[in-house]
Amino acid sequence: MKLSHKIPHTPWRATTTWSIRPRMALPLLVGLSIFGVGEGLLVQSRWGATPWTVFAEGVARHAHLSIGWATALISCVVLLAWFPLRERPGFGTLANLVIIAYVLDLTTLVVAVPVSVVMKVAYIVLAVVAIGIGSALYLTTGLGPGPRDGLMTSLHRHLHVSVVYVRLALELSVLVAGWLLGGTVGVGTAVFATTIGFSIGASLQITDRLVRRFSQ
Numbered sequence: 001m002k003l004s005h006k007i008p009h010t011p012w013r014a015t016t017t018w019s020i021r022p023r024m025a026l027p028l029l030v031g032l033s034i035f036g037v038g039e040g041l042l043v044q045s046r047w048g049a050t051p052w053t054v055f056a057e058g059v060a061r062h063a064h065l066s067i068g069w070a071t072a073l074i075s076c077v078v079l080l081a082w083f084p085l086r087e088r089p090g091f092g093t094l095a096n097l098v099i100i101a102y103v104l105d106l107t108t109l110v111v112a113v114p115v116s117v118v119m120k121v122a123y124i125v126l127a128v129v130a131i132g133i134g135s136a137l138y139l140t141t142g143l144g145p146g147p148r149d150g151l152m153t154s155l156h157r158h159l160h161v162s163v164v165y166v167r168l169a170l171e172l173s174v175l176v177a178g179w180l181l182g183g184t185v186g187v188g189t190a191v192f193a194t195t196i197g198f199s200i201g202a203s204l205q206i207t208d209r210l211v212r213r214f215s216q
Contacts, residue, residue, distance in 0.1 A: 008208035010140045011215070017090025017144035024141050028092055031137025032099040038130030039100065040107025043067060045114065045123040048186030050131075051175035051193075052148060053104075058181025068105025072097055078147040085154040090144020097147060124188045131192075132199025136207050139200075 014024045042049045049057060053071065060070035075097040079089065114120045138146075145153060152170060156163040171193075179185045 006204075007139050007142075008204060008211060010207065010211050012141060014142045017088070017092065017142070019143070020091050024143060025091075027137045028095055028141045028143055029099065031134045031139075031141070032096055033103050033134070034130050035134030035138065036100040036103025037107050038127040038134060039104045040111060041123045041130065042127040042188050042192065043104070043108055043184075044111050045120045045127070045188050046184065046186075047120055047124060048184050048189035048192075051171040051178065051189070053178075054183035054185055054189065055174040055178035055181070057183035058178040061182045066105050067108060068101040068103075071104055072101035075101070075147040078151050081151055082147075082154065085151075085158060087150050087154040088144075089147075089150070092138065092141060092143030093145060093147060093150060095143070096138070096145075100146075124191050127188070128192060128195050128199050131196060132203040135200045136203035139204070140207060 010027075012023045012027045014021075039050060039053055043053060043057070048054070052074070053067070056067050056070040056074055059065070059074060060067045063070060063073075065073065079093070079097070082089065114123055144150070148170070152163060152167050155161070155170075156166045159166070175185065175189070
């Protein structure tokens with residue numbers, strides 16, 4: 001499959017980051033919810049999580065918070081860094097902060113920790129697929145970047161450094177910090193890091209094809 005390297009234009013794409021209408025808000029909310037489920041599955045696999053969630057696990061351990069609340073707290077702190085960088089949040093930015101944290105907590109409460117290796121692997125695969133699909137839906141709404149993505153793109157513009165290197169530096173920093181705080185780093189972390197780009201690209205490509213097919 002040829003992967004998409006750009007965000008496709010969709011009928012639900014907003015004209016501004018605060019265009020809160022049902023046809024734009026629904027894909028956003030569904031996408032963020034699916035993303036949160038994916039994050040939760042990765043945590044429940046007990047084989048490692050995404051770099052930012054490893055950091056949230058570490059913060060949660062020391063601050064006596066749930067992982068969802070720790071995720072929301074970290075997102076709020078990241079948002080504060082937007083102001084000196086003159087980054088403007090959108091509706092999607094705030095929705096990202098609230099929904100992913102809530103669904104992540106809910107998923108870790110209702111989804112059992114797998115015992116068998118096969119189920120752990122299944123959780124990791126489903127997590128990567130879910131985060132890819134959720135990202136594709138969320139990104140195509142045009143309602144503003146998530147707190148971490150906004151920080152990444154803003155630093156890219158201000159420092160004149162490739163977005164690849166900015167993202168790598170941010171994720172390595174929070175991964176190491178999370179590990180030092182007691183967060184779980186493992187096979188799931190490595191699988192996520194090496195496959196999430198493909199998952200998002202494939203999901204964007206499928207979204208583009210479906211939009212083209214049904215708009216004919």
